[in-house]
Amino acid sequence: MSSEDSERGSQSDDGERSTADVVSDAVYDNRWRLFGVVATLLGFVFVAALLTDVPLTKLVDIEFWLGLPYGDVFTVGFAERALQAAMPIALAAIGGLYAEKSGVFNIGLEGFMIFGAVNAAAVSWILAGGSASQLDLWIALVATVLLGLIYTAVFAVLTIRYKADQIVAGLAVWFLGLGFGPFTAVVMWGGVSSPPLSSLDTVTVPVLAEIPVLGRLLFDANPLLWVTIAIVLASYVVLYRTRYGYWIQAAGENPEALDTAGVSVRRVRYAAVMFSGAVAALAGGMLSIGIGNGFTGTGTTMVDGRGWIAIVAYLFGNYNPILTALASLLFGAAQMLRIQLGTIGVDLPSSLLEQFPYVTVIVVLTLVGATRVPSAVGESYESEE
Amino acid sequence: MSGTDTDDAGAEGSSTTGEGSSYAAQLSGISKRFGDVVANDDVNLDLERGSVHALLGENGSGKTTLMNVLYGLYEQDEGTVRVDGQVRDFDSPRDAIDAGVGMIHQHFQLVEPMTVLQNVILGTEPTRGGLVDEDAARADVEEICERYGFDVDEELDTPVRELDLGAQQHVEIVKSLYRGAEILVLDEPTAVLTPQEVDGLFEVMAELTASGRSLIFITHKLGEAMEAADEITVLRDGHAVGTVSANAASREELAELMVGREVLFDADDRTTEPGDPVLTIEDLQVIGDRGRPTVRGVDCQIREGEILGVAGVEGNGQSELAESIVGLRSVADGTVTYEGTDITDASRRSLIQDGIAYIPEDRQSEGLVLDYDLERNALLGNQTVEPFVRRGVVDWDAVGDHAESIVEEYDVEPHDTGAMAESLSGGNQQKFVVGREFEHDPRAIVAAHPTRGVDIGSIEFIHDRLREMRDEGLAVLLVSSKLEEIQQLSDRIAVMYEGEFVDVVDPGAVTEQDLGLLMTGNELDDGSEPDSGTTHGNGGDDQ
Amino acid sequence: LSGSGGGDSDDDGDGGNGSDGGNGGGTTNVAIVSSSAGFDDQAFNTLAVEGLEAAAEDYDMSIQEVEETSPSNYETTQADLASSSNPNYDLIVLVGYEHSPGLQTNAAEYSDQNWMLINDHVDQPNVAGRIWANHEMSYLAGVAAGTMTTRDFSFASSSTQSGSAHIGFVGGVDGPLINAFEDAYVAGAEWVNSDVEVSVGYVGNYQDTQTATNIASSQYDDGADIVYQAAAAAGEGVFPAAQSANRFAIGVDADQSVTLSEYQDVIMGSAVKFINEGTRSVASAVAEGNFDSVAGRQVLGLEEEAVEFVPGQTVGEELPDDVASNVDEATQAIVDGEITVPCSASGCN
Amino acid sequence: MSSTDTTPAASDDASGDGTDAGGDDSLGRRALARLVDASIFERLGIAVASTLLALLIGLVVVAAAGYDPVLFIDNMVYGIFGTYSVADLFGTNNRLAQTLRPTVTFIITGVAVAIAFRAGVFNIGVQGQFVVGGFAAAATIVSIAGSLPGGAAGGAMVIVVATIAAIAAGGLYAMLPGILKAYAGANEIITTIMLNFVASGVVFWLLDAYFRPGGTFFVRTERFPEHVSFPQPIFEGTSFSVVGLAIALLTAGLVFWIMERTRFGYDLVTSGHQADAASYSGVDAKRTIVATMTFSGMVAGLAGAVYVIMVLSYFSDPATLPTFGFDAIAVSLLAANNPLGVIPAGLLFGGLESGGNFVNQSSDVPRQLIDGVVGLVVLFVAAPELFRMAGKRMDVGGDEQ
Numbered sequence A: 001m002s003s004e005d006s007e008r009g010s011q012s013d014d015g016e017r018s019t020a021d022v023v024s025d026a027v028y029d030n031r032w033r034l035f036g037v038v039a040t041l042l043g044f045v046f047v048a049a050l051l052t053d054v055p056l057t058k059l060v061d062i063e064f065w066l067g068l069p070y071g072d073v074f075t076v077g078f079a080e081r082a083l084q085a086a087m088p089i090a091l092a093a094i095g096g097l098y099a100e101k102s103g104v105f106n107i108g109l110e111g112f113m114i115f116g117a118v119n120a121a122a123v124s125w126i127l128a129g130g131s132a133s134q135l136d137l138w139i140a141l142v143a144t145v146l147l148g149l150i151y152t153a154v155f156a157v158l159t160i161r162y163k164a165d166q167i168v169a170g171l172a173v174w175f176l177g178l179g180f181g182p183f184t185a186v187v188m189w190g191g192v193s194s195p196p197l198s199s200l201d202t203v204t205v206p207v208l209a210e211i212p213v214l215g216r217l218l219f220d221a222n223p224l225l226w227v228t229i230a231i232v233l234a235s236y237v238v239l240y241r242t243r244y245g246y247w248i249q250a251a252g253e254n255p256e257a258l259d260t261a262g263v264s265v266r267r268v269r270y271a272a273v274m275f276s277g278a279v280a281a282l283a284g285g286m287l288s289i290g291i292g293n294g295f296t297g298t299g300t301t302m303v304d305g306r307g308w309i310a311i312v313a314y315l316f317g318n319y320n321p322i323l324t325a326l327a328s329l330l331f332g333a334a335q336m337l338r339i340q341l342g343t344i345g346v347d348l349p350s351s352l353l354e355q356f357p358y359v360t361v362i363v364v365l366t367l368v369g370a371t372r373v374p375s376a377v378g379e380s381y382e383s384e385e
Numbered sequence B: 001m002s003g004t005d006t007d008d009a010g011a012e013g014s015s016t017t018g019e020g021s022s023y024a025a026q027l028s029g030i031s032k033r034f035g036d037v038v039a040n041d042d043v044n045l046d047l048e049r050g051s052v053h054a055l056l057g058e059n060g061s062g063k064t065t066l067m068n069v070l071y072g073l074y075e076q077d078e079g080t081v082r083v084d085g086q087v088r089d090f091d092s093p094r095d096a097i098d099a100g101v102g103m104i105h106q107h108f109q110l111v112e113p114m115t116v117l118q119n120v121i122l123g124t125e126p127t128r129g130g131l132v133d134e135d136a137a138r139a140d141v142e143e144i145c146e147r148y149g150f151d152v153d154e155e156l157d158t159p160v161r162e163l164d165l166g167a168q169q170h171v172e173i174v175k176s177l178y179r180g181a182e183i184l185v186l187d188e189p190t191a192v193l194t195p196q197e198v199d200g201l202f203e204v205m206a207e208l209t210a211s212g213r214s215l216i217f218i219t220h221k222l223g224e225a226m227e228a229a230d231e232i233t234v235l236r237d238g239h240a241v242g243t244v245s246a247n248a249a250s251r252e253e254l255a256e257l258m259v260g261r262e263v264l265f266d267a268d269d270r271t272t273e274p275g276d277p278v279l280t281i282e283d284l285q286v287i288g289d290r291g292r293p294t295v296r297g298v299d300c301q302i303r304e305g306e307i308l309g310v311a312g313v314e315g316n317g318q319s320e321l322a323e324s325i326v327g328l329r330s331v332a333d334g335t336v337t338y339e340g341t342d343i344t345d346a347s348r349r350s351l352i353q354d355g356i357a358y359i360p361e362d363r364q365s366e367g368l369v370l371d372y373d374l375e376r377n378a379l380l381g382n383q384t385v386e387p388f389v390r391r392g393v394v395d396w397d398a399v400g401d402h403a404e405s406i407v408e409e410y411d412v413e414p415h416d417t418g419a420m421a422e423s424l425s426g427g428n429q430q431k432f433v434v435g436r437e438f439e440h441d442p443r444a445i446v447a448a449h450p451t452r453g454v455d456i457g458s459i460e461f462i463h464d465r466l467r468e469m470r471d472e473g474l475a476v477l478l479v480s481s482k483l484e485e486i487q488q489l490s491d492r493i494a495v496m497y498e499g500e501f502v503d504v505v506d507p508g509a510v511t512e513q514d515l516g517l518l519m520t521g522n523e524l525d526d527g528s529e530p531d532s533g534t535t536h537g538n539g540g541d542d543q
Numbered sequence C: 001l002s003g004s005g006g007g008d009s010d011d012d013g014d015g016g017n018g019s020d021g022g023n024g025g026g027t028t029n030v031a032i033v034s035s036s037a038g039f040d041d042q043a044f045n046t047l048a049v050e051g052l053e054a055a056a057e058d059y060d061m062s063i064q065e066v067e068e069t070s071p072s073n074y075e076t077t078q079a080d081l082a083s084s085s086n087p088n089y090d091l092i093v094l095v096g097y098e099h100s101p102g103l104q105t106n107a108a109e110y111s112d113q114n115w116m117l118i119n120d121h122v123d124q125p126n127v128a129g130r131i132w133a134n135h136e137m138s139y140l141a142g143v144a145a146g147t148m149t150t151r152d153f154s155f156a157s158s159s160t161q162s163g164s165a166h167i168g169f170v171g172g173v174d175g176p177l178i179n180a181f182e183d184a185y186v187a188g189a190e191w192v193n194s195d196v197e198v199s200v201g202y203v204g205n206y207q208d209t210q211t212a213t214n215i216a217s218s219q220y221d222d223g224a225d226i227v228y229q230a231a232a233a234a235g236e237g238v239f240p241a242a243q244s245a246n247r248f249a250i251g252v253d254a255d256q257s258v259t260l261s262e263y264q265d266v267i268m269g270s271a272v273k274f275i276n277e278g279t280r281s282v283a284s285a286v287a288e289g290n291f292d293s294v295a296g297r298q299v300l301g302l303e304e305e306a307v308e309f310v311p312g313q314t315v316g317e318e319l320p321d322d323v324a325s326n327v328d329e330a331t332q333a334i335v336d337g338e339i340t341v342p343c344s345a346s347g348c349n
Numbered sequence D: 001m002s003s004t005d006t007t008p009a010a011s012d013d014a015s016g017d018g019t020d021a022g023g024d025d026s027l028g029r030r031a032l033a034r035l036v037d038a039s040i041f042e043r044l045g046i047a048v049a050s051t052l053l054a055l056l057i058g059l060v061v062v063a064a065a066g067y068d069p070v071l072f073i074d075n076m077v078y079g080i081f082g083t084y085s086v087a088d089l090f091g092t093n094n095r096l097a098q099t100l101r102p103t104v105t106f107i108i109t110g111v112a113v114a115i116a117f118r119a120g121v122f123n124i125g126v127q128g129q130f131v132v133g134g135f136a137a138a139a140t141i142v143s144i145a146g147s148l149p150g151g152a153a154g155g156a157m158v159i160v161v162a163t164i165a166a167i168a169a170g171g172l173y174a175m176l177p178g179i180l181k182a183y184a185g186a187n188e189i190i191t192t193i194m195l196n197f198v199a200s201g202v203v204f205w206l207l208d209a210y211f212r213p214g215g216t217f218f219v220r221t222e223r224f225p226e227h228v229s230f231p232q233p234i235f236e237g238t239s240f241s242v243v244g245l246a247i248a249l250l251t252a253g254l255v256f257w258i259m260e261r262t263r264f265g266y267d268l269v270t271s272g273h274q275a276d277a278a279s280y281s282g283v284d285a286k287r288t289i290v291a292t293m294t295f296s297g298m299v300a301g302l303a304g305a306v307y308v309i310m311v312l313s314y315f316s317d318p319a320t321l322p323t324f325g326f327d328a329i330a331v332s333l334l335a336a337n338n339p340l341g342v343i344p345a346g347l348l349f350g351g352l353e354s355g356g357n358f359v360n361q362s363s364d365v366p367r368q369l370i371d372g373v374v375g376l377v378v379l380f381v382a383a384p385e386l387f388r389m390a391g392k393r394m395d396v397g398g399d400e401q
């Protein structure tokens, strides 16, 4: 089973292989996922057309497909935006991945992201009102991460120390986020949304930025892109190459084995869960002051389900940080593709097109098969007397 | 730190501190109670350095508890634990490990998706520049395997879940050695092993003692105790009822000590002659879990009133054969006929109704729902059987009575149908499963390892029942890795190797050695062991 | 204490008479229930509250804001407020058509209660329905955009290219309400410039500012000079996109070059509707004791000067005159019925 | 685990390994095991304690934010019971109805979740199935109500048909992820979450394209005719009907009976505990997964029908519906996935909902603060141990043994 293989491969390989190899392998192992994505896209346009009045003859007509202005669709800007859309999802997903690998299902990612978003906005506002300097913003982001740690510490104590049901507690965090997130805004700004706030400037690396496409994508980008990439790679290395990574996996698969090996399962889980909260908070802060311009607290808030997508992303990425990042990118790209189509005038009802990423996931999972959840997830662990 | 370092450190440790006594460990006057259950009562055990000390006893006699005390898992109520002559009070396994005590539990402590190497070094990973230094670790582990002749060094990068139980057990031992264990406790290590694997284990044990390590070896099996141990301590109801030296002891004597009464090892005294075929299997082919054909063209007949024993090294298709007959595994090719009707693709449920009983090889994950009480477990497999279920509705009173009768007739401890299956000892769990299946009043029985991990008293009992059933004219297919058992019970023995019946022999006409040869395919191609990599463990027992 | 009254709520209905009787002084109690977007949508909810607050400055008026974002609760929320006797509300303002199914029952059920319904109407004597002509103001936004996209205009760091006639539209939910904005906007642009290209994108909700930014960026990338947003709170995301693309945007509902002054440099203008004026007048009437004078359905459009296109605070000054002239011309033509704007105040076909 | 980690399907609906099930179904099992050993009374106590603690913390926040905590409590209590004296609990006030109205939906959706979790199938898609069911009911009503006779009889007929349609729709919509899990090994946690989004989007589109009445922008169906509604012997004019409550209680009771007393129930629950033991006993694992999901979805669909008929009387943009399907997970787990336990649990959530609404209507405390306090209640309810701290350490079923 390809997904299994990829995971196993990356665990057992001998350290000689570069990340590039890992990624290419990952891509190969997951060729079915990729195939599924493409297949779904086509099938989707088809169905959407069926449901609307676009003549099907047009869709079966090769000319039509060849005729599409792909150049206008797959622009550098498209890639840029896809990356940006993927960043917060990837970060939160990495966090969730760590928590779950260690045996704690953090279904509260969405909530932690909301808190992160509002806290980042609040801190930067306290620091400098609407016109925060770049430094202020970075300070705010750091503060957000710290606050995230505190919030998840509570969650961790409840789920680990007091054996709170992880799913209910996670849902509770979501409710708390939806409630206290906007409420914080009300206290700060008198409304559930913040006024416009400044966000991080894109940083241009002199020479490298000249590289044709990659240059603009990677070296003329929001610095948080680099942070995200760094975190993704680091979390991959930590998980599969360091003892802490081993412990995290053991804690999630067979805590007893870890315990009899003399490592405190609880400590490992605390660390993993708090990490998940910290990065989720960062992901939220990214939305409100990193790449976005302030917090919006109406409805489901500006986070708007990204935390849920993150969970799907890491399950989809089979708990492999790199695959997870790619899965997040898939979501970002899918969403941006819908937008591009609209921009160039392909007029399909977007209430249907919006479903594309979700349906993709379902189809791909059906093609790829199981995602193996760590055995001990959801199970609180108590070492014998 | 690396395996060898600890080895040396450990060795020194014992030589310096060890001068204190010739005993590696001494348990004196240990008592341990669980509520009103007295698991250990004033037990003494002295472990000679560099020797194997067998701990013999029936289920629930207190063996595991005693060892859990030594390993720091339980705190004794009374008594003292000495290691290397010094009184120790372990609060956790970690302390015990640091003091050089290692324990291989009945249920292995392995992280299935992680590789062998990662499992061995878990918790004591050597690191270079923050990263785990797998190469250094690999070297050390390979050296250990080298020294004691473990074969897992080929498998270091294989996820543990892909190893069979024998190999997993080796991983556990290597793990303890890597952590520098001087004293090794093995809790019923042979319960899940094939004869060949058992021999291998005994060789390893010899190596270990030769290198100055001291072993405690828990078992139900007299033969093993006498073969592998220097001294044997027998526990009964939490008391140490005697310690004898292995070569001085006799089977009968030990058995009597264990059970507290005389045990007769009767040969088979069959009365009836086999009748018409009940199960007919033709060119049966089955695909295993790893997508490879594991049963490759088996032909045989099981007749009324006969027990057909299937001998073989585990992983040669016996499990798949049994499962496909009882309808738990789909048949790739060939046919199974039951009393004239083709049941090749029949569902388990319909076969239950047709009266084909199945004693699964894994009581813990299949035979019982561990967090149901015995009453609810009594319905397992009876969901379509009147009077327990009528028109889809369960009659719990009927089920309850049924449970009562099983517990009574098969002497399941505790005599309480309200007890959780989980809290029963494996032996009693097995008795309950056997009872439930036999009470189906079946016409054919497929029994897989019906006495695995069960104590002598229960074994005797289960064997008798099987014979009764046979004499009542049932057809019995018996799969077991205990050759002794196969020979005692079978009317014919089919030897299975790499998915085929290489021979069908008369139990009277062959010795265990002959069987052992056949089982390892010796007549086909000389001496080549079946590749253990392709075999996979029957899980559950290690859960 | 709230409890005291609840017990005998049934006969409080006539307490609603307060609207007639209570005028002679005493406090006028007004409750306002939000739409599912909530009060801080920077759109009609916000404006409706503003209007009431304005009225509260002229009269002795107390305002109870009830934010209820799940329409399934509206029917009971309405009933609870109508039957409340502490206070006994003289007017209940309901923001958004999501309230109409519930009000169909409650207006009859609580016939003495005065209701104001925004963006829809229920045909009962005790209901004042006010519907703003989103399509008309959007048409004007289209006219302005259509005019500017073929000009070489620059302000601060932003500019438009005369070469291309290309504009954009960012909507909230791809449903009939916003479709009306879109259709009218497109029509307005085409009225000026028949071969103008319009890129269209929908956020899918009214709060995901990030997606709004991405849509706008995509459209600017594709060559759009000006993007008009009709996505309530999410729409704010369009303006930073305009800033980083050095293009322009058009605000909606309120003059967003004022409410979001941070973006003044890119907000060319806004399509505004004076919902605040609507709620103010109705609330005042109630305070005066003559609700009847304001009851009934009113469509408020260009003719009533209830909607218009206002140039941005700073960019506005610099805009070439033909923007203003085209807008005025179109306005006149619409009022005179020479132009028929696609869609109506109550739907498209 | 011979069955667990080797084949995709198996490794997904794992738990082959007896006591310590791998695979995501262990989530369901652990979730169940978590609260399972708390007695009914203890759990009630826990619920009360956590509610009080949450309210306490909520009050601190309320006070800190400068609102009147006393009034808050006062409103909350009044909002839930509509009175301060048990005497006129059933008096003319309709607050109690406001409490029971959401309770009905919480109970039915909670039961839907309980079914799946009991069988170790992790159905996070109850919200989507609820939406689909509600839509099916509404669509049926608006399409056939006209062509059938009016009056109570006609109304009843329409309601029955619509309810059947909803149950079927919900069941089918849940069957899909069931099939994908059973036969393709697709993780149902993911597929059901995805299908929630899809349901919302597609139903919105259908409403807009085929059901929206002319002359309104509001994406919704026509309002149902008067006669298509539950009779209201008491609490009239409150969009709560005792009939709805009766349906909820009957559903809970029936499902309980099915689980405890029928073969189907035994097979289902056994699969949840130990899939291998189930198949050993002749249960077809794959079919049971599909059956479970379908059963769960049917109940969710029923919830949708009861909701639109009793509460809404029309159907509109699913995105604006309350998140009953998610709250239901909390409700069910709070009740240890016991269909009967779901009743008090649903009542608790109903009370919080109604109390919150009242506070929102009658004070200037921001809605979001109230939602937050509700979140706190759920959080503490999730952690019974917190309230068992008085020394007593109990070994919970889900733990290592």
Ligand SMILES: Nc1ncnc2c1ncn2[C@@H]1O[C@H](COP(=O)(O)OP(=O)(O)OP(=O)(O)O)[C@@H](O)[C@H]1O
Pocket (backbone or CB within 6 Å): B034, B037, B038, B039, B040, B057, B058, B059, B060, B061, B062, B063, B064, B065, B066, B425, B426, B427
């Ligand atoms: N954790 C426990 N809780 C309660 N009672 C226990 C526990 N462990 C052991 N006991 C009791 O102590 C007695 C001895 O148990 P123990 O596990 O030592 O038996 P054993 O010799 O290992 O049996 P077996 O041969 O089946 O392993 C049993 O009768 C059992 O009832």
Ligand SMILES: Nc1ncnc2c1ncn2[C@@H]1O[C@H](COP(=O)(O)OP(=O)(O)OP(=O)(O)O)[C@@H](O)[C@H]1O
Pocket (backbone or CB within 6 Å): B059, B060, B064, B106, B188, B422, B423, B424, B425, B426, B427, B428, B453, B454, B455, D401
């Ligand atoms: N959690 C528990 N609670 C109560 N008793 C227990 C518990 N765990 C084990 N025991 C008791 O410990 C005794 C031995 O348990 P154990 O699991 O070691 O049996 P076993 O070794 O599997 O039996 P066998 O040797 O036949 O396989 C049993 O009698 C059982 O009653």
Ligand SMILES: [Mg+2]
Pocket (backbone or CB within 6 Å): B064, B106, B188, B426
């Ligand atoms: Mg044992």
Ligand SMILES: [Mg+2]
Pocket (backbone or CB within 6 Å): B063, B064, B065, B106, B187
């Ligand atoms: Mg034991």
